[in-house]
Each structure stands twice: as structure tokens, then as C-alpha cells.
Amino acid sequence: MPDYREVYEHHADRYDALVSHEDHEGNLPRALFELVGPGPFDVVETGAGTGRLTRLIAPRARSLHAFDGAAAMIAVAQQSLPQVRWGVALHDALPVPDASADLALEGWAFGHALGWNPEGWREDLRRWVTELERIVRPGGTLVLFETMGTGVETPFAGGHSLEPFHAFVTAELGFSHRALRTDYAFETVESAAQALGFFFGERLVTRVRHHQWTQVPECTGLYWRTRG
Ligand SMILES: C[S@@+](CC[C@H](N)C(=O)[O-])C[C@H]1O[C@@H](n2cnc3c(N)ncnc32)[C@H](O)[C@@H]1O
Incomplete structure (x- = not known):
């Protein structure tokens, strides 16, 4: 698998090109706005x-602040979304006032x-969710998106390293959940293999070529919690 920090610091354009092929059926915005x-x-x-979710939300936003820890990712996002207030910030400390948003999200x-933090990830998640909770007004919504597997038609088919994430946010952090299909669509099998291999590694490339996929199945979890 690639070094994801290296991807975010040095290959933001390539990342953006990859996610532009994702969710060709538009299930993600449909589920988000139903919610x-x-x-x-x-x-x-x-x-x-690079603003994949930001782009979906912008037309429905009265105000939109978007942050990322990697300046290179934001530099790409700003090109297509100049109206958004962008900033470099970590999940721990978002420079926005308390109770200032209806919706706080991450994907x-x-x-x-x-x-990145095998010993302390649960504490990280608790802290980051507390930061989102601080920002959201009473009655507002916290939303998380996370993968449930790329190259699979059902969530976590064959096992996945993020199954503990799912268990923790639903059982310990009190998030509700639904699973969506966010399949990728490409022109050719080879362009699918190239684009996906860059981010997901050789195992997925082998599956793409084996199945001759131009449409590559993917499952995504939508997690939400309302601030009381
Ligand atoms: C897989 S990308 C997702 C980007 C975007 N949400 C999307 O849907 O395409 C993960 C992003 O999280 C950012 N990131 C990772 N850890 C972070 C942290 N602690 N604080 C802020 N951003 C972080 C990375 O820089 C990267 O841009």
C-alpha cells in the first residue's frame, strides 16, 4: 500500500483524479441530503x-469552512472551489467558534x-468527534464517511482493516449508520487499474484485471450523530 502522507503531500492532483471517478451513481449526495x-x-x-465532499455540499451551504492538514491538498481544492473558506488545520483544533455550524463532517x-496511531486511535477519534461536537449547534449533525471496502460488493467482504473503526464509532461513540455503494466508473480496464493501483495497491489491480472491471464496486459507511 502507498504511504498516504506522501500521497497527500506530493500527489494531490493524482488523488483528485482518482476520486473524480468515484460514486458514478451519485449515491453519496443522495444519502447525505436525505439525512x-x-x-x-x-x-x-x-x-x-481536494474537496470531493466540499464540492457536493457547496451549493447547499450558507457558509462553508473546509480544513485539511495537508496544504498541497487544499491548493488543489481551491482551484475549483474558490468561494469556500479554506485553511490548513488538524482535526484536533479547527479554527471556528463553538456552536457555529449546522453540519460538521469529515470523509x-x-x-x-x-x-497511523495503532495504540491510540480510539483516543484520537474521541478527541476529533468532541471537536466536531463543539462546533455544531444543538440539533445540528455530525457526519463521518469511511470506506467499507473497495473492490467488494458487500461491506467488509473478505475482512477489512477498518472494521474496528465501524465497531467503535457505532458501539462506543453512538453514531447511527448506513452502508452505500459508491462504485467507480472508468473508460477502460487499464485506466481503472492505473488509477486505483496508485492508491489501493497491487491486490486491487489484480482483481480489476481478473474481473475486467471498468466499474469497480465499493462500499462506504455513512455515520451520523445529532448534537443534543
Ligand atoms: C483519504 S483523504 C480524504 C480527503 C477528502 N475528504 C475526500 O473525501 O477526498 C484523507 C485526508 O485527511 C487529511 N488528514 C489526515 N489526518 C489529518 C489530521 N489529523 N488533521 C487534518 N487532516 C488530516 C489528509 O491530509 C487527507 O487530505
Whole structure:
């Protein structure tokens, strides 16, 4: 598997090109807006990367602050979303006031804690969720997205390193949950193999070529909690 920090610092364009092929059926925005309603919202996003989720939310946002720890990711995001207030910040300390958002969210960022901090990831997640809770107004919503497997048609088929994330946020942190399909679509099998191999490694490339996939199945978890 690649060094993800290296990807975020030095290959933000390539990452952005990869995620532009994801969720070709539009299940992600459909599920998100079914959950939170049509808006408009004051939104804060952490781990926003190159703006994949930010782009979906922007048309329904009254205000939108988006942060990421990697300046190179934000530099790419800013090109297509200049109206968003971008900043470099870590999940721990988002520079926004208490109770200032209707929606605070992250996608595919908190799950890195399991690989990057194997001993302390649960504490990381508790701290980061507490920070989102601080930002959200009473009655507002915290949303997390995380993978449940790429190259699989059912969540965690064959096992996945992020199963403990799912168990922890649902059982310990009190998030509700639903699973979505966020399949990728590519022009050719070879372009699928190249784009996905860069981020997911050789095992997935082998599966893509074996199945001759131009559409690559993926399962994603949508997790949410309302601030009381
Ligand atoms: C898989 S990318 C997801 C990006 C974006 N949310 C998306 O959906 O494409 C993970 C992102 O989390 C950011 N990240 C990881 N740890 C972070 C932290 N502790 N604080 C802020 N950002 C972090 C990385 O820089 C990277 O941009």
C-alpha cells in the first residue's frame, strides 16, 4: 500500500483524479441530503482534501469552512472551489467558534488514525468527534464517511482493516449508520487499474484485471450523530 502522507503531500492532483471517478451513481449526495435535508447549512469540514465532499455540499451551504492538514491538498481544492473558506488545520483544533455550524463532517480522514496511531486511535477519534461536537449547534449533525471496502460488493467482504473503526464509532461513540455503494466508473480496464493501483495497491489491480472491471464496486459507511 502507498504511504498516504506522501500521497497527500506530493500527489494531490493524482488523488483528485482518482476520486473524480468515484460514486458514478451519485449515491453519496443522495444519502447525505436525505439525512440532513436540503439546507441551506452552515458547514465545517475537516480532512477535506481536494474537496470531493466540499464540492457536493457547496451549493447547499450558507457558509462553508473546509480544513485539511495537508496544504498541497487544499491548493488543489481551491482551484475549483474558490468561494469556500479554506485553511490548513488538524482535526484536533479547527479554527471556528463553538456552536457555529449546522453540519460538521469529515470523509475518509478519521480512519487513517488506525494505521497511523495503532495504540491510540480510539483516543484520537474521541478527541476529533468532541471537536466536531463543539462546533455544531444543538440539533445540528455530525457526519463521518469511511470506506467499507473497495473492490467488494458487500461491506467488509473478505475482512477489512477498518472494521474496528465501524465497531467503535457505532458501539462506543453512538453514531447511527448506513452502508452505500459508491462504485467507480472508468473508460477502460487499464485506466481503472492505473488509477486505483496508485492508491489501493497491487491486490486491487489484480482483481480489476481478473474481473475486467471498468466499474469497480465499493462500499462506504455513512455515520451520523445529532448534537443534543
Ligand atoms: C483519504 S483523504 C480524504 C480527503 C477528502 N475528504 C475526500 O473525501 O477526498 C484523507 C485526508 O485527511 C487529511 N488528514 C489526515 N489526518 C489529518 C489530521 N489529523 N488533521 C487534518 N487532516 C488530516 C489528509 O491530509 C487527507 O487530505
